[in-house]
Amino acid sequence: MTFVKPFDILNEAKGKEVVIELKNNEVYSGSLEAFDVHLNVALKNAKMISSDSEKEVGTVLIRGDALITIKNL
Amino acid sequence: MTFVKPFDILNEAKGKEVVIELKNNEVYSGSLEAFDVHLNVALKNAKMISSDSEKEVGTVLIRGDALITIKNL
Amino acid sequence: MTFVKPFDILNEAKGKEVVIELKNNEVYSGSLEAFDVHLNVALKNAKMISSDSEKEVGTVLIRGDALITIKNL
Amino acid sequence: MTFVKPFDILNEAKGKEVVIELKNNEVYSGSLEAFDVHLNVALKNAKMISSDSEKEVGTVLIRGDALITIKNL
Amino acid sequence: MTFVKPFDILNEAKGKEVVIELKNNEVYSGSLEAFDVHLNVALKNAKMISSDSEKEVGTVLIRGDALITIKNL
Amino acid sequence: MTFVKPFDILNEAKGKEVVIELKNNEVYSGSLEAFDVHLNVALKNAKMISSDSEKEVGTVLIRGDALITIKNL
Amino acid sequence: MTFVKPFDILNEAKGKEVVIELKNNEVYSGSLEAFDVHLNVALKNAKMISSDSEKEVGTVLIRGDALITIKNL
Numbered sequence: 308m309t310f311v312k313p314f315d316i317l318n319e320a321k322g323k324e325v326v327i328e329l330k331n332n333e334v335y336s337g338s339l340e341a342f343d344v345h346l347n348v349a350l351k352n353a354k355m356i357s358s359d360s361e362k363e364v365g366t367v368l369i370r371g372d373a374l375i376t377i378k379n380l
Numbered sequence: 381m382t383f384v385k386p387f388d389i390l391n392e393a394k395g396k397e398v399v400i401e402l403k404n405n406e407v408y409s410g411s412l413e414a415f416d417v418h419l420n421v422a423l424k425n426a427k428m429i430s431s432d433s434e435k436e437v438g439t440v441l442i443r444g445d446a447l448i449t450i451k452n453l
Numbered sequence: 454m455t456f457v458k459p460f461d462i463l464n465e466a467k468g469k470e471v472v473i474e475l476k477n478n479e480v481y482s483g484s485l486e487a488f489d490v491h492l493n494v495a496l497k498n499a500k501m502i503s504s505d506s507e508k509e510v511g512t513v514l515i516r517g518d519a520l521i522t523i524k525n526l
Numbered sequence: 527m528t529f530v531k532p533f534d535i536l537n538e539a540k541g542k543e544v545v546i547e548l549k550n551n552e553v554y555s556g557s558l559e560a561f562d563v564h565l566n567v568a569l570k571n572a573k574m575i576s577s578d579s580e581k582e583v584g585t586v587l588i589r590g591d592a593l594i595t596i597k598n599l
Numbered sequence: 600m601t602f603v604k605p606f607d608i609l610n611e612a613k614g615k616e617v618v619i620e621l622k623n624n625e626v627y628s629g630s631l632e633a634f635d636v637h638l639n640v641a642l643k644n645a646k647m648i649s650s651d652s653e654k655e656v657g658t659v660l661i662r663g664d665a666l667i668t669i670k671n672l
Numbered sequence: 673m674t675f676v677k678p679f680d681i682l683n684e685a686k687g688k689e690v691v692i693e694l695k696n697n698e699v700y701s702g703s704l705e706a707f708d709v710h711l712n713v714a715l716k717n718a719k720m721i722s723s724d725s726e727k728e729v730g731t732v733l734i735r736g737d738a739l740i741t742i743k744n745l
Numbered sequence: 746m747t748f749v750k751p752f753d754i755l756n757e758a759k760g761k762e763v764v765i766e767l768k769n770n771e772v773y774s775g776s777l778e779a780f781d782v783h784l785n786v787a788l789k790n791a792k793m794i795s796s797d798s799e800k801e802v803g804t805v806l807i808r809g810d811a812l813i814t815i816k817n818l
Contacts, residue, residue, distance in 0.1 A: 311413065311414045311422075312414050312415075312416050313414045313415065313416055313420040313421065313422045313441050314416070314420075315414065316413065316414055316422045316439065316441060317441060329521065330404065330446070331476065331521060333521075335522075340457065340462065341457045341458050341459045341461065341462055342458075342459065343458050343459055343460070346420070346443055347459040347460075347492070348459065349457075349459045349462045349526070364524050365524065365525060365526070366462065366524075366525075366526040367522050367523070367524045367526065368459050368462060368463060368522065368523040368524075368526060369521070369522050370492055370517070370518075370520055370521055370522070371443070372443075372445065372518065373476070373520075373521040373522070374443055374446075375402065375404060375406075375442070375443055375446040376408075376440050376441065376442050376443070376446070377440070377441040378437050378438065378439075378440045378441075379438060379439075380422070380438070380439040380440065380441060384559065384560045384568075385560050385561075385562050386560045386561065386562055386566040386567065386568045386587050387562070387566075388560065389559065389560055389568045389585065389587060390587060403550065403592070419566070419589055444589070445589075445591065447589055447592075448548060448550060448552075448588070448589055448592040449554075449586050449587065449588050449589070449592070450586070450587040451583050451584065451585075451586045451587075452584060452585075453568070453584070453585040453586065453587060475667065477622065477667060479667075481668075486603065486608065487603045487604050487605045487607065487608055488604075488605065489604050489605055489606070493605040493606075493638070494605065495603075495605045495608045495672070510670050511670065511671060511672070512608065512670075512671075512672040513668050513669070513670045513672065514605050514608060514609060514668065514669040514670075514672060515667070515668050516638055516663070516664075516666055516667055516668070518664065519622070519666075519667040519668070530705065530706045530714075531706050531707075531708050532706045532707065532708055532712040532713065532714045532733050533708070533712075534706065535705065535706055535714045535731065535733060536733060549696065549738070565712070565735055590735070591735075591737065593735055593738075594694065594696060594698075594734070594735055594738040595700075595732050595733065595734050595735070595738070596732070596733040597729050597730065597731075597732045597733075598730060598731075599714070599730070599731040599732065599733060621813065623768065623813060625813075627814075632749065632754065633749045633750050633751045633753065633754055634750075634751065635750050635751055635752070639751040639752075639784070640751065641749075641751045641754045641818070656816050657816065657817060657818070658754065658816075658817075658818040659814050659815070659816045659818065660751050660754060660755060660814065660815040660816075660818060661813070661814050662784055662809070662810075662812055662813055662814070664810065665768070665812075665813040665814070676778065676779045676787075677779050677780075677781050678779045678780065678781055678785040678786065678787045678806050679781070679785075680779065681778065681779055681787045681804065681806060682806060695769065695811070711785070711808055736808070737808075737810065739808055739811075740767065740769060740771075740807070740808055740811040741773075741805050741806065741807050741808070741811070742805070742806040743802050743803065743804075743805045743806075744803060744804075745787070745803070745804040745805065745806060
């Protein structure tokens with residue numbers, strides 16, 4: 308079995324639309340623009356998603372320790 | 381007694397179906413695709429499991445500090 | 454694909470008006486004056502924004518571990 | 527007095543049945559299979575114990591920062 | 600654009616009256632006497648400020664991870 | 673004045689009966705058997721103390737980041 | 746301006762009576778006996794202070810990450 312790492316998987320998702328769930332229950336979607344070893348993440352054309360609406364927020368940087376999951380990888 | 385480490389046990393579980401319990405009470409199951417020393421974990425064909433339903437979420441990366449246990453090792 | 458990092462994106466936003474959301478639900482806007490690897494951030498001409506008012510707070514330093522997102526990048 | 531360290535005590539408990547109390551109030555018992563310097567711990571033949579029942583969970587890895595105490599050492 | 604850092608801005612504020620907001624909602628003001636890379640801060644002639652009163656507390660050391668913002672820089 | 677460190681004081685208390693208060697409000701007493709730089713502590717002949725009872729728990733390892741104070745030094 | 750650090754100020758307070766406020770709202774006073782870079786602190790002849798009483802607790806070690814402020818420096 309190859310030694311794929313979580314960051315390899317993130318790296319392949321660059322430019323893709325991902326969904327990020329935060330510890331404060333907020334959810335953001337957007338194009339995965341950048342990330343680092345702390346899981347600080349930048350999304351482009353991001354939207355903040357709630358149960359009944361979406362709000363466009365442009366480019367957003369999310370602090371790594373504030374996020375729980377990154378989906379749609 | 382041999383000096384087996386928790387990461388050795390995780391390593392043997394690569395490709396197996398595991399269950400991950402998060403600090404926010406969410407539970408994910410999926411094929412263990414990748415992990416690193418921070419316990420950042422990537423699951424493939426993952427499902428988010430609640431008491432009465434399951435939701436398929438594809439490939440998901442879970443931040444290490446958000447998880448409590450990994451079961452089915 | 455180039456290897457842009459979250460801090461590269463922050464760096465390009467220096468001097469721009471950004472919006473910072475904190476873990477205690479406070480929101481600050483202001484000119485991005487400085488930041489470091491911990492995401493400690495200094496804003497100039499900052500305002501603390503609530504749902505129905507704004508309060509000018511001059512130059513403010515925000516501790517990195519207190520923030521969730523930086524928007525308007 | 528000798529300079530015994532907490533990890534020496536854990537090391538002597540390898541293969542023994544221990545009880546682990548987590549910050550989320552869950553309690554696990556099981557055979558101490560492995561641990562590391564972060565107190566990430568793997569238990570074999572583990573059970574999740576509540577006040578009125580036990581649930582077998584096989585081999586489980588517990589993230590170090592999620593646990594409070596390890597008993598029965 | 601010069602590479603000013605948050606600590607450069609703090610450094611210029613030494614001896615100035617600053618306002619520090621803590622994670623437990625307490626607010627202190629005082630003369631910025633000292634700080635370090637963890638944002639541990641010492642204030643001289645400090646006051647603890649509540650909505651309807653002020654209490655003089657002399658020289659106080661505030662642990663870095665307990666603070667959210669430093670204002671009046 | 674000599675440069676005594678908190679760990680020097682702990683070291684002198686090895687084998688003594690100490691009382692440890694945890695962040696989850698639990699209190700343990702026992703003979704201080706071992707500790708390390710993270711303040712992971714092992715107590716021998718430990719008791720978990722509540723307002724109206726004591727429960728013997730044998731040898732217990734307490735994770736450093738779970739404790740607030742060590743008394744009876 | 747000289748480069749006084751928070752730990753220089755603490756160092757000058759060794760042997761003095763200080764007051765320490767904890768994140769769990771407890772307050773201790775006592776003679777500052779020892780501290781280290783994590784702000785682990787040992788107090789001698791310490792008292793735990795509540796609004797209407799004081800309880801003598803002898804020598805106490807307080808874990809650095811449990812404290813918010815040190816006063817009476």
